[in-house]
Amino acid sequence: MANVSPADSSSQPFLARHEFLIRRLHSLSGLVPVGAYMVVHLLTNASVLESPAAFQRNVYGIHSLGRLLPVVEWVFIFIPILFHAIIGVAIIRGGLPNHGSYPYARNIRYSLQRASGIVAFFFIAWHVFHMHGWFHADWWLKTVATPLAGAQFKAFNATSTAGSAIQQHWLVSVFYAIGILACVFHLANGIWTMGITWGVWVGPIAQRRAAAVCTAGGIALAAVGLGALGGMATVDVEKAKQVEDRMFHHKLEAGEVPNDSHKRTDGDHKDDGQPADMARK
Amino acid sequence: MNAPSANASNGHSVSASKSDHPEFFQVRVLRQDQPGGDCYWQRYRVRYESDMNVISVLQRIAAQGVTMDGRAVAPVAWDCNCLEEICGACTMVINGRVRQACSALVDRLLADNPQEIELRPMTKFPVVRDLVVDRSRLFRALQRVRAWIDVDGYQDQGAGPRVSREDQEQAYPLSQCMSCGCCLEACPQYTKIEVLQQAGESAAEAQARTEAAYDHGFMGAHAISQAVLFNTHPTGQMAASQRLEQLTAEGGIQVCGNAQNCVAVCPKQIPLTTSIARAGRAVTVWAWKKWFDR
Numbered sequence: 001m002a003n004v005s006p007a008d009s010s011s012q013p014f015l016a017r018h019e020f021l022i023r024r025l026h027s028l029s030g031l032v033p034v035g036a037y038m039v040v041h042l043l044t045n046a047s048v049l050e051s052p053a054a055f056q057r058n059v060y061g062i063h064s065l066g067r068l069l070p071v072v073e074w075v076f077i078f079i080p081i082l083f084h085a086i087i088g089v090a091i092i093r094g095g096l097p098n099h100g101s102y103p104y105a106r107n108i109r110y111s112l113q114r115a116s117g118i119v120a121f122f123f124i125a126w127h128v129f130h131m132h133g134w135f136h137a138d139w140w141l142k143t144v145a146t147p148l149a150g151a152q153f154k155a156f157n158a159t160s161t162a163g164s165a166i167q168q169h170w171l172v173s174v175f176y177a178i179g180i181l182a183c184v185f186h187l188a189n190g191i192w193t194m195g196i197t198w199g200v201w202v203g204p205i206a207q208r209r210a211a212a213v214c215t216a217g218g219i220a221l222a223a224v225g226l227g228a229l230g231g232m233a234t235v236d237v238e239k240a241k242q243v244e245d246r247m248f249h250h251k252l253e254a255g256e257v258p259n260d261s262h263k264r265t266d267g268d269h270k271d272d273g274q275p276a277d278m279a280r281k
Numbered sequence: 282m283n284a285p286s287a288n289a290s291n292g293h294s295v296s297a298s299k300s301d302h303p304e305f306f307q308v309r310v311l312r313q314d315q316p317g318g319d320c321y322w323q324r325y326r327v328r329y330e331s332d333m334n335v336i337s338v339l340q341r342i343a344a345q346g347v348t349m350d351g352r353a354v355a356p357v358a359w360d361c362n363c364l365e366e367i368c369g370a371c372t373m374v375i376n377g378r379v380r381q382a383c384s385a386l387v388d389r390l391l392a393d394n395p396q397e398i399e400l401r402p403m404t405k406f407p408v409v410r411d412l413v414v415d416r417s418r419l420f421r422a423l424q425r426v427r428a429w430i431d432v433d434g435y436q437d438q439g440a441g442p443r444v445s446r447e448d449q450e451q452a453y454p455l456s457q458c459m460s461c462g463c464c465l466e467a468c469p470q471y472t473k474i475e476v477l478q479q480a481g482e483s484a485a486e487a488q489a490r491t492e493a494a495y496d497h498g499f500m501g502a503h504a505i506s507q508a509v510l511f512n513t514h515p516t517g518q519m520a521a522s523q524r525l526e527q528l529t530a531e532g533g534i535q536v537c538g539n540a541q542n543c544v545a546v547c548p549k550q551i552p553l554t555t556s557i558a559r560a561g562r563a564v565t566v567w568a569w570k571k572w573f574d575r
């Protein structure tokens with residue numbers, strides 16, 4: 001009887017030894033939290049279609065987490081996305097797409113899953129820079145992020161800043177549309193392959209049904225995402241800003257929000273020179 | 282590809298009348314003289330006969346011994362055995378698609394591309410010579426997943442457990458695998474591993490190095506499917522956790538990217554992606570138990 005014990009496991013590199021666990025975590029992280037976050041994110045943004053105030057209300061809701069917000073963002077969004085992206089790159093490097101020789105629909109989706117992952121990665125990196133500037137340090141925002149058209153989103157002027165960031169140039173909308181569609185495809189197709197990987201849908205009929213459901217879900221989510229983009233691209237920035245400022249002053253008087261200049265369009269002059277922490281009081 | 286080759290060829294020869302085929306056709310072969318050597322294309326001209334398959338084309342080329350421009354060359358080397366698509370030995374890439382040479386009919390190939398027939402060795406296995414490849418990685422993967430049933434001895438052990446009709450129907454298609462390698466050739470996640478014997482290295486040393494390299498690579502759809510087959514067998518089940526352990530080791534099922542080319546190209550129509558999902562479910566449960574039952 002052949003004794004098969006492939007390679008002494010202790011001598012293998014970490015990634016090889018834990019390949020199964022890492023791949024499964026990669027698969028899971030794509031659904032929760034990353035995929036789930038994306039759905040919530042797009043739905044929230046689509047609330048701009050209801051009214052500029054509705055979107056602003058939602059953003060206030062998110063920011064009511066206060067000092068917990070960065071922790072939540074890192075634990076549930078940034079770290080999982082980075083993990084998913086880094087392992088994803090390793091996975092892409094391990095494969096050899098061959099849709100040219102074998103142009104079957106599912107094989108094309110295999111290649112598209114990788115392509116959309118790469119597009120999504122660059123889009124998300126740019127999107128986070130465009131809206132948030134990556135880092136919140138003052139010197140970075142002043143000398144790098146703002147001059148490069150980044151860090152445009154201000155949470156307490158949510159609709160007007162997001163709207164004007166999108167309306168900067170028509171190309172911005174095009175990039176966002178491509179990015180959103182890549183992310184949505186990656187999620188919808190990813191859920192389908194995930195079901196096979198984890199053994200949820202096994203037989204060919206079940207896999208076909210699951211594909212139909214994933215397609216329908218993907219189309220719906222794409223509609224939500226593009227709707228949100230359309231809303232931001234057409235919102236009246238000036239009017240939105242007036243509404244936001246009124247909301248802000250109400251909340252400020254009620255003591256519901258801190259007077260944080262970083263979160264407002266023209267908050268800067270109010271607490272010039274003060275460190276952000278002081279201004280939060 | 283549903284019809285057995287004999288039927289297909291008969292059906293076709295009726296329609297292929299004398300007038301709609303050329304007198305000669307061209308064959309382009311990707312040749313390689315030795316393992317690790319350079320490869321090069323060579324063209325041949327073959328006289329058309331009715332009901333030819335790629336093996337008979339290769340026989341004609343060997344008999345001619347000359348290329349299209351009249352150069353005398355060593356005959357093209359190829360593998361074949363059963364000539365009825367059940368041994369898998371003649372697997373090669375024909376007009377860009379992996380399949381068995383013995384069941385690749387010239388009439389059909391010329392209908393798709395009247396210009397020429399292109400023959401290449403499989404790209405995921407080390408070439409031994411011309412169209413002959415070394416598929417030992419495929420068999421090594423079967424060893425990894427213990428694709429057999431252990432017997433305790435040779436004495437009469439009485440009747441085995443009964444296998445339900447349902448299990449039989451699930452197992453039978455999987456048992457038809459002929460280890461041809463089509464599923465591996467077409468798989469985008471299965472990449473070539475070739476280890477060449479170095480100067481001063483013994484054959485045994487090179488073999489050990491090769492096997493170690495193979496064991497780091499993806500095992501492939503056929504091995505996953507065989508693991509499922511033997512894990513559904515009542516006696517085979519006794520080694521189920523060893524197979525699941527191997528399925529989750531490096532190069533195991535997690536490497537599959539769900540491109541599903543394997544199932545599309547398998548000449549035996551084995552439901553490979555169903556096996557992959559079944560194995561995926563089994564390892565999900567098994568890994569959970571492994572981590573939380575202790």
Ligand code: SF4
Nearest residue numbers: 458459461462464547
């Ligand atoms: S599973 Fe199909 S394609 Fe793969 S080796 Fe077996 S018979 Fe060939």
Ligand code: SF4
Nearest residue numbers: 468537538540541543
């Ligand atoms: S489903 Fe998996 S094993 Fe089959 S071709 Fe795709 S990646 Fe390879």
Ligand code: FES
Nearest residue numbers: 362364366369383
């Ligand atoms: S010779 Fe056996 S499959 Fe072709």
